[in-house]
Amino acid sequence: MEVRDILSILSCILLVLSGAIYGFKFIGKKNYLLGLEWLIVAFSGSNLLIYLFTEWKVNYSISFFLDAFSRGFGIPIVATLGLMAVTHNYKPSVLKDLVIFAASFAATFVLVLADFVREPLPYFYVLMWSCYTLYLAYFTWRLIRVGESLHALATAVGAVAALVVAIVYDFFPIPGDDNHMIFMTFALTTWSYTLIQMYYAYGALGRAMAGSSRPLVMAR
Secondary structure (H helix, E strand, C coil), rough: CHHHHHHHHHHHHHHHCCCCCCCHHHHHCHHHHHHHHHHHHHHHHHHHHHHHHHHHHHHHHHHHHHHHEEEEEEEEHHHHHHHHHHHHCCCHHHHHHHHHHHHHHHHHHHHHHHHHHHCHHHHHHHHHHHHHHHHHHHHHHHHHHCCCHHHHHHHHHHHHHHHHHHHHHHHCCCCCCCCCCCHHHHHHHHHHHHHHHHHHHHHHHHHHHHHHHHHHHHCC
């Protein structure tokens, strides 16, 4: 096994651990949108890891579908709505959470199975991720406003790196990376970083917003 193969496996393990650990942490915070999406990423990574060791097609198919879900809807829509809990005090009911996931999964089936979307699909992924990046720019600005400059910088770095991954994914293959292991290592490591960083940035902004609201509550 070559070094780049080992690195890709390690990056996949990191993604599984990041998604699982911080997914359950988000669920502990009662943010089921972020928690379940992070767990979906972890499950997708675990199936990819099994495929790398066994080459079982069923695991690749599961990972492929969940990857399409996260790129098209899970991160750009579900995660954005989840992060809005600390930027817009958006806290939907559990029923609404389930409806959001159900609609997103249904739309993903269309992306994966419908012939008419295959050609524009890469552009759709980049468009959706670009919209998510714009929201992260706003999220970063909110962090700066409350004095969380370090988290703001870390969030911005992750946002730029993840956007690069989204663009390179389908449009700019790395020369000599015929089995995509180099790109996989970069992509999975980037996603792991963003899963972890967004948890701590979310917590920092949430604490800051809760602290700023206390004087208003005490004044009533």
